[in-house]
Amino acid sequence: MSFELIHTSVPRDLDGQSGFGVAAMTRGLPRQLRDALVGWSDGSELQDTADRAISYAVCQVGGTAWPVLTCVTRCGVDWSGRANRVAHHLVLEPGDRCIEGPIALARAFAFARDVPEVGLRPAPSLPEPMQDRGMPSRVDPAWIDVLADRMSTPDASAVAVRLPRGLDPLALLAAVTARVEPGRRWAVQWSTAPDFHAGHGLPSMVIAREQDPSALDLGLPVPSPRVIEPVQRSDSTALKPRTRAVDRTAPPVSTSNRERSSSSSTAEPSPVWLPEETAHEPPEVSPARPWVSLVLFAVAGAITLVALGLLIW
Amino acid sequence: MTTTLRRTLRPNTTCPQCWSQFPSADVRFIAESPTLVGDPVVGSDEPLRFLPTRFDRQGRALDPGGAVCMRMACPVCHLEIPPALLEVGQTVVSVVGAPSSGKSVLLAAATFTMRSGLVVPGLDFADIDPSLNDLTIDLEGTLFKSATPDVPTMIAKTETSGRLYRSYRRGDLRITAPKPQLFGLARGGMRSVLALYDNAGEHFLPGAVPPFEQATRHLGVSSAIVLVIDPTQDPRVHGPLGGREHVAALGGSSSAPGRADLVLLELVNRVRRQRGLSANEPLPLRVIVALSKHDLWSPLAPEIEDALRGASTAHPMRAPHGATLAHVHQGGVAFLERHLPEVLGAVRSVEPGFKVVPFSGLGRAPQRDEASGGMSIVPSHVRPTWAAVPFVVALSEALPEALQEYRFDARA
Ligand SMILES: Nc1nc2c(ncn2[C@@H]2O[C@H](COP(=O)(O)OP(=O)(O)OP(=O)(O)O)[C@@H](O)[C@H]2O)c(=O)[nH]1
Ligand SMILES: [Mg+2]
Numbered sequence: 001m002s003f004e005l006i007h008t009s010v011p012r013d014l015d016g017q018s019g020f021g022v023a024a025m026t027r028g029l030p031r032q033l034r035d036a037l038v039g040w041s042d043g044s045e046l047q048d049t050a051d052r053a054i055s056y057a058v059c060q061v062g063g064t065a066w067p068v069l070t071c072v073t074r075c076g077v078d079w080s081g082r083a084n085r086v087a088h089h090l091v092l093e094p095g096d097r098c099i100e101g102p103i104a105l106a107r108a109f110a111f112a113r114d115v116p117e118v119g120l121r122p123a124p125s126l127p128e129p130m131q132d133r134g135m136p137s138r139v140d141p142a143w144i145d146v147l148a149d150r151m152s153t154p155d156a157s158a159v160a161v162r163l164p165r166g167l168d169p170l171a172l173l174a175a176v177t178a179r180v181e182p183g184r185r186w187a188v189q190w191s192t193a194p195d196f197h198a199g200h201g202l203p204s205m206v207i208a209r210e211q212d213p214s215a216l217d218l219g220l221p222v223p224s225p226r227v228i229e230p231v232q233r234s235d236s237t238a239l240k241p242r243t244r245a246v247d248r249t250a251p252p253v254s255t256s257n258r259e260r261s262s263s264s265s266t267a268e269p270s271p272v273w274l275p276e277e278t279a280h281e282p283p284e285v286s287p288a289r290p291w292v293s294l295v296l297f298a299v300a301g302a303i304t305l306v307a308l309g310l311l312i313w
Numbered sequence: 314m315t316t317t318l319r320r321t322l323r324p325n326t327t328c329p330q331c332w333s334q335f336p337s338a339d340v341r342f343i344a345e346s347p348t349l350v351g352d353p354v355v356g357s358d359e360p361l362r363f364l365p366t367r368f369d370r371q372g373r374a375l376d377p378g379g380a381v382c383m384r385m386a387c388p389v390c391h392l393e394i395p396p397a398l399l400e401v402g403q404t405v406v407s408v409v410g411a412p413s414s415g416k417s418v419l420l421a422a423a424t425f426t427m428r429s430g431l432v433v434p435g436l437d438f439a440d441i442d443p444s445l446n447d448l449t450i451d452l453e454g455t456l457f458k459s460a461t462p463d464v465p466t467m468i469a470k471t472e473t474s475g476r477l478y479r480s481y482r483r484g485d486l487r488i489t490a491p492k493p494q495l496f497g498l499a500r501g502g503m504r505s506v507l508a509l510y511d512n513a514g515e516h517f518l519p520g521a522v523p524p525f526e527q528a529t530r531h532l533g534v535s536s537a538i539v540l541v542i543d544p545t546q547d548p549r550v551h552g553p554l555g556g557r558e559h560v561a562a563l564g565g566s567s568s569a570p571g572r573a574d575l576v577l578l579e580l581v582n583r584v585r586r587q588r589g590l591s592a593n594e595p596l597p598l599r600v601i602v603a604l605s606k607h608d609l610w611s612p613l614a615p616e617i618e619d620a621l622r623g624a625s626t627a628h629p630m631r632a633p634h635g636a637t638l639a640h641v642h643q644g645g646v647a648f649l650e651r652h653l654p655e656v657l658g659a660v661r662s663v664e665p666g667f668k669v670v671p672f673s674g675l676g677r678a679p680q681r682d683e684a685s686g687g688m689s690i691v692p693s694h695v696r697p698t699w700a701a702v703p704f705v706v707a708l709s710e711a712l713p714e715a716l717q718e719y720r721f722d723a724r725a
Contacts, residue, residue, distance in 0.1 A: 018411065042474040080413035080470070
């Protein structure tokens, strides 16, 4: 069963309190998860001027990893005459995880834009995932590969990108997700805001602030060689996923030798990889080690020479 | 030179952020060398905190990169603390209250008026370090030092996390604490650092999630609590004040069913938990009941009006002495008895020596903006009344020798 929780400022919330609290939620939402979602409802996504932010993160509580889609929207003023916002969380069960990844549900689900009626609700009904195979215009397509590669590496890298003006961040996120191997799409956390609540141990991608000098500027062509040095997050709340400036002294990361499924919609639905009890273990991806093939080549050469020598002898 | 520094240190210091007590000589320094970035406790973006072993000729600490370091940090949470804290004792006053009860407006008005020196003659009140007091400077800036004093504005709601808070790691936990606002106090021979905190009202509500309770850990060390109660949050006062809508249009919180007594009982439980006190032990702190938005409900408390009429002071900002404060306290008790009897009962049961102080942080009602529905006030119209008095009464309990003339016996 999926769950939802809506957190906003109301005169009387589900606990009978005034102020920011839980206004509505699915009956039976586990207590620990509810507390964690309240902690994720502080509106940190809206610190800039944006009126709405959508994020996807994995919330790890009580030994379980819950995939959570969150939409935070500014919504006028509350009962005290001060600015209000509504945070709507959608928690998904394994059966709800579609092959297209969380972005397809995020684009289709009707997140609350206003203060809802206060009360408990039945489980939310999920829409058909929204597919979009189009490429975001005005972005060098090579960026999509670079970002998908970064999101597929075993380390929990955090990447911040700056978009060309007017580009829909969800369109970019959809394009990147489509390039990530289907089994890993639910393990990539993202947000349309610069800051968001993310589970640790997983890669994440955010839309950076205008003035963030370390963000990758997608309005420019991909620099050559394609070098992106990720910043390792040091804390569990990971409120500031960032990417450091390109370091040209670092060894280049290959982006061309990955095998991709031609299209997400034609791929057979594979079991979706999502960290459960072992959420902190990095996913298995064999890193490229060029020296391994060199050594193997040298050994094979030596064996051939010895065999040839023996034959002649 | 090091010995000169050590001679002025107090043996122990309490961190105003994690509230651990540590030997003052164990204070960490904050590295200044640009390469020494990354600290295991406060995060990878922060400069390293270290215990100095090398000093320059003037006795100033040098970091491993050789740079002179002046900024200090708590050895436990590694958050920055002003050096003055190592030399001067600290008085912690917790401001507690439900959402929208008027805490932030109170803090802004109180610190702004205290700075003027007009509230308590001879009391110096100044920021210990303006860069650490950015929250109060912001709050005061909105209402009292606005660059556009004729443009309506209002203090925003205090968030439960974000830039008003700092976080650090303890074991596997990431703990968030409200930024302390630290002021130097001096009067006669007394010197102290006053630590104030502005929490979101949600932090104090019963049933708050664990991180919210963490954010109120100053209750474990404070010498006084200023409990802000907005009487207009109680439906019983709406009728006599002209109805719900009318009260809401003037900044009252008519639609919120405030249960100040429940907030108080939750607060007492936390104080006991955090200090390891049994249910029978008396609270080791004073409770000042600050009744906010007096401009709205003053018609319901004629006793307070009478006491205030007879209490003309040399300057409207000046705090009256103990005798007048006692009269006003009695007026406040009479008001509570009539309109909020269970609140009075709850306060009495937890701290028989409680003191009641009415105040109005704005001095007049804000107005509702037709277009947005938000409440705002023209800064040049703001005239706080008695905003600093709850703190003067709290300090007269915590620092009795220095503020003797403001003391009174509430039980008399
Ligand atoms: N009439 C009147 N209204 C006031 C006064 N002080 C505050 N208000 C109103 O009460 C609202 C809440 O005041 P705040 O100081 O922000 O309340 P708070 O206790 O800090 O609230 P949280 O930050 O939510 O915990 C303001 O936006 C004003 O509309 C006052 O002195 N008189
Ligand atoms: Mg506030």
